[in-house]
Amino acid sequence: MQKLSDTDMSRFKGLSSLLSPENLSADGELPQRRIRKRRRMLLKAWKNLEAKVGRRVTEEEVWGF
Numbered sequence: 001m002q003k004l005s006d007t008d009m010s011r012f013k014g015l016s017s018l019l020s021p022e023n024l025s026a027d028g029e030l031p032q033r034r035i036r037k038r039r040r041m042l043l044k045a046w047k048n049l050e051a052k053v054g055r056r057v058t059e060e061e062v063w064g065f
Contacts, residue, residue, distance in 0.1 A: 001055070008053055012062045015046050 004012070017023060019042050025035050050057055059065075 002053070004053060004057065004061075008049065009062065011049055012046070012057055015042055015049070016059050016062050018042050019046075 019039065022028075024038055024042075030038070046057075
């Protein structure tokens with residue numbers, strides 16, 4: 001498996017953090033419609049970054065679980 005560059009790993013970690021429930025919902029402040037829209041946008045960015053690196057990347061890989 002190809003190792004991710006530090007820059008790509010940092011980007012995946014940033015997206016993963018933004019996808020966490022508390023960040024995604026702005027600590028429960030956002031309406032469900034807005035949360036779903038943000039989640040779709042972030043997952044699309046994740047898929048685009050996977051396409052750039054040429055393979056699937058899991059959160060487990062990103063965080064070293």
